[in-house]
Amino acid sequence: MELQLKVxxxxxxxxxxxxxxxxxxxxxxxxxxxxxLEMVRAEHDPTLAxxxxxxxxxxxxxxxxINGKNGLACKILVHDLRSRxxxxxxxxxxxxxxxxxxxxxPFFAHYRAVLPYLVNDEPLPEDGRERLxxxxxxxxxxxxxxxxxxxxxxxxxxxxxxxxxxxxxxxIVNAHRFIFDSRDRAGARRxxxxxxxxxxxxxxxxxxxxxxxxxxxxxxxxxxxxxxxxLNHSI
Amino acid sequence: MVETHTYDVVIVGAGGAGLMAALNASQIANVAVxxxxxxxxxxxxxxxxxxxxxxxxxxxxxxxWHAYDSVKGSDYLGDQDAIEFMCREAVQxxxxxxxxxxxxxxxxxxxIAQRPFGGHTNNQTGKPVRRSCYAADRTGHMILQTLxxxxxxxxxxxxxxFLVLDVLVDGGxxxxxxxxxxxxxxxxxxxxxxxxxxxxxxxxxxxxxxxAYAYTGDGVAAVVRRxxxxxxxxxxxxxxxxxYKLGILITEAVRGEGGILINDQGQRFMEKYAPRIKDLASxxxxxxxxxxxxxxxxGIGGQNYLLLDARPDTVNRYAxxxxxxxxxxxxxxVTAEEILSKIPDIVDFCRTYLGVDPAVQPIPVQPTAHYAMxxxxxxxxxxxxxxESNRVLPGLYAVGECACVSVHGANRLGTNSxxxxxxxxxxxxxxxxGYARDADLVPLPPQPxxxxxxxxxxxxxxDGAEQAARIGKELRSxxxxxxxxxxxxxxxxxxxGALEDLRERYHHIxxxxxxxxxxxxxxxxxxxxxxxxxxxxxxxxxEARTESRGAHAREDFPHRDDVHWLKHSLAWLEGDAIRxxxxxxxxxxxxxxxxTY
Numbered sequence: 001m002e003l004q005l006k007v008x009x010x011x012x013x014x015x016x017x018x019x020x021x022x023x024x025x026x027x028x029x030x031x032x033x034x035x036x037l038e039m040v041r042a043e044h045d046p047t048l049a050x051x052x053x054x055x056x057x058x059x060x061x062x063x064x065x066i067n068g069k070n071g072l073a074c075k076i077l078v079h080d081l082r083s084r085x086x087x088x089x090x091x092x093x094x095x096x097x098x099x100x101x102x103x104x105x106p107f108f109a110h111y112r113a114v115l116p117y118l119v120n121d122e123p124l125p126e127d128g129r130e131r132l133x134x135x136x137x138x139x140x141x142x143x144x145x146x147x148x149x150x151x152x153x154x155x156x157x158x159x160x161x162x163x164x165x166x167x168x169x170x171x172i173v174n175a176h177r178f179i180f181d182s183r184d185r186a187g188a189r190r191x192x193x194x195x196x197x198x199x200x201x202x203x204x205x206x207x208x209x210x211x212x213x214x215x216x217x218x219x220x221x222x223x224x225x226x227x228x229x230x231l232n233h234s235i
Numbered sequence: 236m237v238e239t240h241t242y243d244v245v246i247v248g249a250g251g252a253g254l255m256a257a258l259n260a261s262q263i264a265n266v267a268v269x270x271x272x273x274x275x276x277x278x279x280x281x282x283x284x285x286x287x288x289x290x291x292x293x294x295x296x297x298x299x300w301h302a303y304d305s306v307k308g309s310d311y312l313g314d315q316d317a318i319e320f321m322c323r324e325a326v327q328x329x330x331x332x333x334x335x336x337x338x339x340x341x342x343x344x345x346x347i348a349q350r351p352f353g354g355h356t357n358n359q360t361g362k363p364v365r366r367s368c369y370a371a372d373r374t375g376h377m378i379l380q381t382l383x384x385x386x387x388x389x390x391x392x393x394x395x396x397f398l399v400l401d402v403l404v405d406g407g408x409x410x411x412x413x414x415x416x417x418x419x420x421x422x423x424x425x426x427x428x429x430x431x432x433x434x435x436x437x438x439x440x441x442x443x444x445x446x447a448y449a450y451t452g453d454g455v456a457a458v459v460r461r462x463x464x465x466x467x468x469x470x471x472x473x474x475x476x477x478x479y480k481l482g483i484l485i486t487e488a489v490r491g492e493g494g495i496l497i498n499d500q501g502q503r504f505m506e507k508y509a510p511r512i513k514d515l516a517s518x519x520x521x522x523x524x525x526x527x528x529x530x531x532x533x534g535i536g537g538q539n540y541l542l543l544d545a546r547p548d549t550v551n552r553y554a555x556x557x558x559x560x561x562x563x564x565x566x567x568x569v570t571a572e573e574i575l576s577k578i579p580d581i582v583d584f585c586r587t588y589l590g591v592d593p594a595v596q597p598i599p600v601q602p603t604a605h606y607a608m609x610x611x612x613x614x615x616x617x618x619x620x621x622x623e624s625n626r627v628l629p630g631l632y633a634v635g636e637c638a639c640v641s642v643h644g645a646n647r648l649g650t651n652s653x654x655x656x657x658x659x660x661x662x663x664x665x666x667x668x669g670y671a672r673d674a675d676l677v678p679l680p681p682q683p684x685x686x687x688x689x690x691x692x693x694x695x696x697x698d699g700a701e702q703a704a705r706i707g708k709e710l711r712s713x714x715x716x717x718x719x720x721x722x723x724x725x726x727x728x729x730x731x732g733a734l735e736d737l738r739e740r741y742h743h744i745x746x747x748x749x750x751x752x753x754x755x756x757x758x759x760x761x762x763x764x765x766x767x768x769x770x771x772x773x774x775x776x777x778e779a780r781t782e783s784r785g786a787h788a789r790e791d792f793p794h795r796d797d798v799h800w801l802k803h804s805l806a807w808l809e810g811d812a813i814r815x816x817x818x819x820x821x822x823x824x825x826x827x828x829x830x831t832y
Contacts (some may be wrong), residue, residue, distance in 0.1 A: 012748045030588070040702035046756040047748040051276075053447040056483045056584060058376060061277040072372040075587055098753045104273065106341050117384035118336025124699065129290075132345035138338060145338050145370070145377065181338065216583070 001084065003027055007048065008089040009099055018096070021045070027122050029079040033088065037100075039074060043113055044067050050100035059148035064100050065089040070212040075163040091155040093164065107151045110167045112177035114193055119186035129161040137182040146215040153209035153219055159202045164210055166202045167194070169209035169219045170210075176222040179229065190232055200226050237422045237684050240367070243671035245427040246664075247399045247412060250277035251375070251653065252635025254382035254431030255665070256617075257391050260431070264666035267274055267413050269425060270636025271434075271449060276382045278435055278447040278820035279656065282375025283580065285367030286332075286487035286657065287355060287650035288325040292346040293365045293562045298322045301366060305651060308354045308517045308824045309644025309665075310785035310795065312467070312803070314821035317331060317640045320615050321651075321658050323530045328657040329368050331777050335659040336542025337368050337381040340577075350577075351491040353649040354517040363491075367561070367650045372486050374576045388624050397423065398758060400687035402430065402457050402631065403680060403772070409619075409630035410677040412457075413687040420500045420751035430634040432458065433656075433665055434613060438471070439605035440773075442715035442765045445477055445484035454637040456765035458611050459772065463621055463628070463807040464816070465608035466639040468769065469777035472647055472786050473720050476522040478601025479540040481588055485581055485600060487649045489593075490514045490542060492577050493550035495557070497542040497597060498533040503553065504541075504637060509832035513557075516832035519646040519786045524604040526720045531776060535599065542597035545578075549597075602720055608786065609773075610639040612805065623805060623818040630674065634663045641803060644820075645785020689780060694760045699745035703760045706737050706744070710763075710770060712736075717825045718774055723790045727778035734771045736813065741767055772806045775813045780804065797827050 005025055011017035023040050025197050034052055041048050050073070051061040056098060067087055070221055078086070094102035125131060130136040154168035179187040184207050194200045200223055209219040244260045246253045249270035260266045283771075289296040296419040301322040305311055309810070314626045333339060333347060340348040351363035369379040394414070401413040403424075436493025438444040458828050459465050476485040490496075496514055499506045508524040509516035516524075551568050559567040567761070571594040575582050578593075585598055611633035612620040619631040635656040642655055713733050717726035741764060748756040781788045782796035802817040 011750060012752050034753050041759075042708075046704065046746075046759075049749075049753045053272055053276050054278065055448060055451045056281070056481075057587065058274075058281050058373075058580070059278070059447065059779045060277045061272070077587070101753055106275075112387055117388040118578075119379075119388075120336075124334055128327075129330055130339070130347050133341055135341045135343065137345075138341045141338070142371075145380075146373070148280070148376070163417050177338075178336075181336070183336065 001027060001029065001076065001139060003024065004087060005027060005040065006085065007040065008086040012098055015121040027078055027145050029076050029077070031188070032074050033076045033078070033086065034062055034073040036086065037088070044069045045104070049098045055116040058148060062149035063091055063150040063152040065091065070156040071213045072150060081123065087109055089140060093161050094194065107154060107170065110171040111149060111174055113167060114171050115190055116174045116178065118178060118181065118184050120183055121185070131183050133182055140182070141177050141180040143217050144173045146217055147173050148215060150214060152212040152214060156208040157209065158206055159204055165198045167198050169223065172200055172223050172226060173217060173219055176226055179226065191226070194226055195230050200230070236753035237424055237736065239424045239426060240267065241676070242428045243427065244431065244667050245269060245412060245425045246430045246431045246433060248433035248435060248635070249274035249393065250433060250435055250635060250656065251378050251382060251430070252656035252660040255388055255402035255657055256431050256634055256664035258382065258385055258389060259661045259664030260668040261389055261391055264671045265393060266546065267392045268730060269397045269399065269412065271396065271398045271453065272394065272496065275379065277379055278396050278450060280376045281447065282653055283484060283486035284352060284377070284491065285350060285369035285650050286329060286653035287366045287747060288329040288330065288368055288654065289322065289366060290326060290347060291776045292342055293349050296355070296364055296366055298326060300356070300364070301325065303825055304357055305642065305648050306831055308646055308648035310646055310830055311797070311801065311827040312641065312644030312784060312820055313825040316821045317458045317615050317642050317823055319823060321642050321654055324658045325654045328661065332378060332381060334659065335381050335385050337370065337377050339368055339654060348702055350488060351515060353487045353490070353515045353521070355648065355650070356512065361511050367488070367491065369488065372488055372580045374685065375400045380658070382469050385660055387435065388691055397401070397623065399434065399453050399457055400498060400690070403460055404461055404628065404631070404685050405677055405680045407628070408417040408677045409628060410679055411683065413684050415450060417534045417753055419468040422684050424679065426676065426679050428524065428674045428676055429630045429632060429667040431617065431634060431667050433635045433660065434637045436607040436636040437766060437769045438604045438607065440714045440770045441719070443477060443482040443601065445474055445482050448605065451762035452765045452769045453762065454633065455610055456768050459808045460766060462807065463619065464612060464807050465609060465637065465772055466612035466805055467641060467803050468773045468806055469780050469804060470608040470786050471604060471773065472606040472608060473520055473602040474605035475524045475525055475602055476543050476600040478584065478588055479599035479601050482583055482603040484605065485543060485584070485598060486578065486602065489545050489578055489581060492545070492574055493554055493567065494543055494545035495549055495553050496521070497544050498528045499535050499537070504528050504533070512832045517646055518649065518695045519788070521831055522720050523788055525602055539600045543600045544597040545574060545593050546597065547574060547594065550574065576683055580662070587792040590784055606652060607636055608639065608645065608647055609640070609645040610637045613638045613640055615640060615659070615662065616666040617659055618666070621741070623816050625818070630670065630677070632663045632667050634659045635771055691743070691757070694744065694746050694757060697743045699743070701740045701743040703744045703763050706740055707763050710766060714770055718777055721788050721790050724778065727774055730774045731778060735775055738767050738771060738811070741772055772808060772813055776806050776815060778803045779815055800807060801827065
């Protein structure tokens, strides 16, 4: 089928302001949006810039706005969009660099702020083997281990758009992953960080994050569980 | 403008191998990690089914069994001292990962859960053994995240989105690398006592591949351009179950959990090719069987794909026929919920890309280019080897998929890529740091960036008569058609000739984007050059090897020939020619035998 791909363009060395380029492409209904971008680069304009790597939704490189909604270009197919007009734009709320590439550093800085690593200074089991964890304890935080840090959630969040210092859903998801891990011992420290001004209380439960997540993580629920833990002084 | 940095150890690549090396090296030395991708985008994250280690959590197992299975899987081309080292160390490496915080799935008694995987057996019964330690079907994702998290905790320094261009060797000692900062096009020289390459594979030279776009062999190409050899490049693994046309990986764990491969006549054809372990035979064996089925017209509807059937009824029917039991001795029977809960990402891929629910419909699959057994030759400490007599190049290391220790020989066993990167990442990191502690910093050669700059300049100076995208497309199609699951002298000769032509045409491309900010046109052109060089080596080494062994299957030489070919190839790129040499395989406990499953 023939479709129109409208691509946000900005070259920082040449352009004063962004513009859109329009490409007419011959595509299959099952093509990924990423395939369309690859087609543009191979056949129309090799200078188009965007990040991508795994091309099947696990590396988190190619989150962007597709027809106005955040998603991974490699996980949204042409037929999912139900339209022959497709517009791709960079994520909102992060500094624009070039075309579809934004500066991810502010996003990763928020991730790093929640101590996103296991903390447990107790002695390891004497036999040197694994720490034990029941299947139920493991299930408690399974959902939030799926995060690929693509930023689709955080950059869809109205609270984040209004306040770029808000830690945002992705950082909270990654705090959740450790707070509810029975092996971890830094839950209280993380909860303290999340209780501060830029923490979970800025979440207004808009559910944009949950809708945007390409990994189907129940993000709003994870945030609510953190809020509950703070209110009940328990983890 | 060139920026120069100095560290004890510079690690190139931030997948599992690079991060493991960084974590361990940083205990002793001053370390920086230079990576083309942000670490969390690395391809380790795409690994699904598990990491093999003889923990014996669910049934009897021994690292020696793992070693024998790996030797046999390698079709006896793996170096047995290295394989024994890897399988023994794998057990501790998995515990290390758990202690780092990796959220493994758990058994009912709270231990790390383990599942069956292709080629992993109880050596007494020959039946599949539960050895693959897993975190659902995102084990690689969890390894990558856990290691990166520990690097953050330990304050490791990262240079993200830097493409390696060159390795600096002066007076027979490595003294650094040259890299391009992608965001700015600034050239950086990293002056170091030791360099560890962990740059991953090069599967993007094949049309159908499970590999990330980033997999363009940047490290191996940089090394061979400096006159160092690449080892066993003719061996590249085709994973049996890639999603039809897309190549996206469907983990072997689907078969580990009871899924079955089916041809157009509804037959479980693996019974014919591997009577004992059937669908869980080694990947090379299964991929060849699939190819033969399709060639005989038994692809689905006569087309080039087969079905992977993981519907509960099918799983239970064949589990009953096989007499499969659970660890407690009860018959193995599954519900849709149970099987889907063990492979949630696979369910998601099938729904997203195929509109198929694997609990209700079978999955269309075809073999997909997956893993480089060959690469930069090393010893078990990751030290790079430069000739047939195993002479070491001081200061240069390689680990993970870009390296060839060789633990995978002619065919890697499923799960062993993760074992490889964790075990050798750790030991190369420790060794390089120890080396750096005692070694002096070798001075940089004059104008260390000149070779890289000269190559970059030529990409901007071509006459523009050729297009990089077109050359890339031709390359992928040639390699898939003639250097795939089966090869022939005629096809390989044709590819070698075509590659000579493509490499010549490559000199005529011209990068149009003159900008410095994320000049991805320049980056892609560079990566294409890497793939062309490595494809050329692959095809020449494959043409020379007149036998069938592991993933290298010659229609015209259908048998393994231990008399002439029980040896590793070494290939040197010398201008437009390739020189081949060979070195012996290390045999310790397992003399070569006929390989049946």
